[in-house]
Amino acid sequence: MSLSPFASAAAIARAVNAGETTARAVTEAALGHIAATDESVNAFSAVTSARALAAADAVDAARAAGRTAPLAGVPFAVKNLFDLAGHTTVAGAKITAADAPARRDADLVTAMEAAGAVCVGALHMGEFAYDFTGENDHYGPCRNPHDTARMTGGSSSGCGGATAAGMAPISLGSDTNGSLRVPASLCGIFSLKPTYGRLSRGGTYPFVDSLDHLGPLARTVEDLALAYDALITADTARDHGAARHPAAPAGDLSGRAPRVGMLRGWFEATASDEANERRDRAAAAFGTPADVEIDGAEAGRAAAYLITNSESAAFHLPRLRTEAAAFDPDTRDRFLAGALLPAAWVARAQRVRWWWLGQVMAAFDAADVDVLMVPATPFTAPAIGQKTLTLAGRTVPLRPNLGLLAQPFSCIGLPVVTVPVFAPGEMPIGMQIIARPWQEATALRAAARLEAAGFRAHAPALAAATASAAVAPAT
Amino acid sequence: MSGDRSRIGAAHAAPHDRAARAAPQGGSTNDGSAPGASAAVPPAFDAAGFDAAAFAEPAASAVGLTLVPAHMPGVVRFLAIAAEMAATVDAAPLDERALTPAPVFRLPGPYDNEPSR
Numbered sequence A: 001m002s003l004s005p006f007a008s009a010a011a012i013a014r015a016v017n018a019g020e021t022t023a024r025a026v027t028e029a030a031l032g033h034i035a036a037t038d039e040s041v042n043a044f045s046a047v048t049s050a051r052a053l054a055a056a057d058a059v060d061a062a063r064a065a066g067r068t069a070p071l072a073g074v075p076f077a078v079k080n081l082f083d084l085a086g087h088t089t090v091a092g093a094k095i096t097a098a099d100a101p102a103r104r105d106a107d108l109v110t111a112m113e114a115a116g117a118v119c120v121g122a123l124h125m126g127e128f129a130y131d132f133t134g135e136n137d138h139y140g141p142c143r144n145p146h147d148t149a150r151m152t153g154g155s156s157s158g159c160g161g162a163t164a165a166g167m168a169p170i171s172l173g174s175d176t177n178g179s180l181r182v183p184a185s186l187c188g189i190f191s192l193k194p195t196y197g198r199l200s201r202g203g204t205y206p207f208v209d210s211l212d213h214l215g216p217l218a219r220t221v222e223d224l225a226l227a228y229d230a231l232i233t234a235d236t237a238r239d240h241g242a243a244r245h246p247a248a249p250a251g252d253l254s255g256r257a258p259r260v261g262m263l264r265g266w267f268e269a270t271a272s273d274e275a276n277e278r279r280d281r282a283a284a285a286f287g288t289p290a291d292v293e294i295d296g297a298e299a300g301r302a303a304a305y306l307i308t309n310s311e312s313a314a315f316h317l318p319r320l321r322t323e324a325a326a327f328d329p330d331t332r333d334r335f336l337a338g339a340l341l342p343a344a345w346v347a348r349a350q351r352v353r354w355w356w357l358g359q360v361m362a363a364f365d366a367a368d369v370d371v372l373m374v375p376a377t378p379f380t381a382p383a384i385g386q387k388t389l390t391l392a393g394r395t396v397p398l399r400p401n402l403g404l405l406a407q408p409f410s411c412i413g414l415p416v417v418t419v420p421v422f423a424p425g426e427m428p429i430g431m432q433i434i435a436r437p438w439q440e441a442t443a444l445r446a447a448a449r450l451e452a453a454g455f456r457a458h459a460p461a462l463a464a465a466t467a468s469a470a471v472a473p474a475t
Numbered sequence B: 001m002s003g004d005r006s007r008i009g010a011a012h013a014a015p016h017d018r019a020a021r022a023a024p025q026g027g028s029t030n031d032g033s034a035p036g037a038s039a040a041v042p043p044a045f046d047a048a049g050f051d052a053a054a055f056a057e058p059a060a061s062a063v064g065l066t067l068v069p070a071h072m073p074g075v076v077r078f079l080a081i082a083a084e085m086a087a088t089v090d091a092a093p094l095d096e097r098a099l100t101p102a103p104v105f106r107l108p109g110p111y112d113n114e115p116s117r
Helices: A009-017 A023-041 A049-064 A107-114 A157-164 A181-187 A221-231 A266-270 A273-286 A297-326 A329-338 A343-367 A440-452 A461-470 B018-022 B052-062 B069-091
Strands: A044-047 A075-079 A118-123 A147-151 A170-175 A190-193 A213-218 A260-263 A290-294 A371-375 A388-391 A394-397 A416-420 A430-435 B005-008
Touching (some): A009 A049, A009 A221, A023 A049, A023 A075, A023 A118, A023 A157, A044 A157, A049 A118, A075 A107, A107 A118, A107 A221, A157 A181, A170 A190, A181 A430, A190 A221, A190 A440, A213 A221, A221 A440, A260 A343, A266 A297, A273 A371, A273 A430, A273 A440, A290 A343, A297 A329, A297 A343, A297 B069, A329 B069, A343 A371, A343 B069, A416 A440
Parallel strands (some): A075 A118, A260 A371, A290 B005
Antiparallel strands (some): A170 A213, A190 A213, A190 A416, A388 A394, A416 A430
């Protein structure tokens, strides 16, 4: 049996566990598809072929010994801020390229491999994760598989490109202000940003400790849930911010229909007409959702901006003092500015962050809803090289604003699933499904309902054209 | 398409209001005012009055950074954006007795379908 590069992780694991194919055959096919496709997308910074084939053989040996695994033989790739033993964790930067290789894998990589998944490589990203575009002055832009002249979004840009193009059914990225949700939105795939503190960040290059989340991207909700169930088993001893809070598996995705609130007010006014039209399409799958307005979103977003700018710049201050010229110019000047912010601005932002959480929690209760829905990006993918956006009638810099609909929710740590809403031939845009803290399962259930209504990850023409050559038969 | 409309206004309290918990019983503070009440609305920070270009050099010196001329336009532009953000957070109607500076952010819970520890 041969599997398409667009086969789901669940289908791959079923086939490997049933002995219908082998992990080695799946891995060789994935490596072949990457070789045929990535020149157009520029998603991979390293392809770990030898590691992948060795891991695949270990999965096949376990299968031969009668042991199955939930992600048996499923290829996955990681944003290059995750440690992979023996590889330098560059975090999208040039000044890290000569750093010592990682001595062990990141906690979430270990958890994926323990579930039988096979790591096929590391993925490009915006420099030090300070990016919403997918552009990178050092390594070139990641290109959107649905239109290679357009951005993937970032900063988990390689994740968006690789998973949308069928090069990795699951990828792992990070989200500080929207870096899982923006590429998922622009590339037309699903992502899960779990609750802040849910998943261990051990063995990853930090950006903003008080805002950083890690999570999976995938082409189906079932695959997101499978990845999530694997990731919650990770050891958390290396992450001081890991919550001491029990994590339940994703559970039955077809359970009770969640009650949905559509965010209006500032969110609606800030999104484009196109984004709001896609939101209305998705809303129809939920019957009659409630309208919800929450005062303070702009302040919540501003708090995220200031905390990010200041905390990340303080982290990079030694490098900015000695090697500023070696930074990507598009991130350097933001870091330099962030290093100068008055402490009073940042302290106020921390207070506003908590206040904004109160606003949102009160909205859940007042509207009596399980999830809130709002577009993940204000637009579909801009052209590579574009520098400005027009938002609510104002021309603003693109780079800090592409994620402004996502920032208010990572700022307060809520779990968010992004769902692609587009028809074949359209450029994608994603909807954020936002749940209460620790309610990842509720968000996944709402996303599954949208997927069942037809909102799914369509294969891009670019990658589909190269797919058939890379499909290998079972051995 | 849509059903009920809910709106959460600006004066809603934070989920775990430290100031409210810390206030003396009887609903007043030591000076007799209501918990969280302010005698007067303080003036807000005005981003329009912030001179990013004049601020940048001495602020850089204070943290050991050297700004070369090629970096200045971008730095000034991003400082101006940050000043707008600062004005926005400054205008949020906070309880001025509630303090939440913690860089480690912990969420409340569990909620209804989560097992308790």
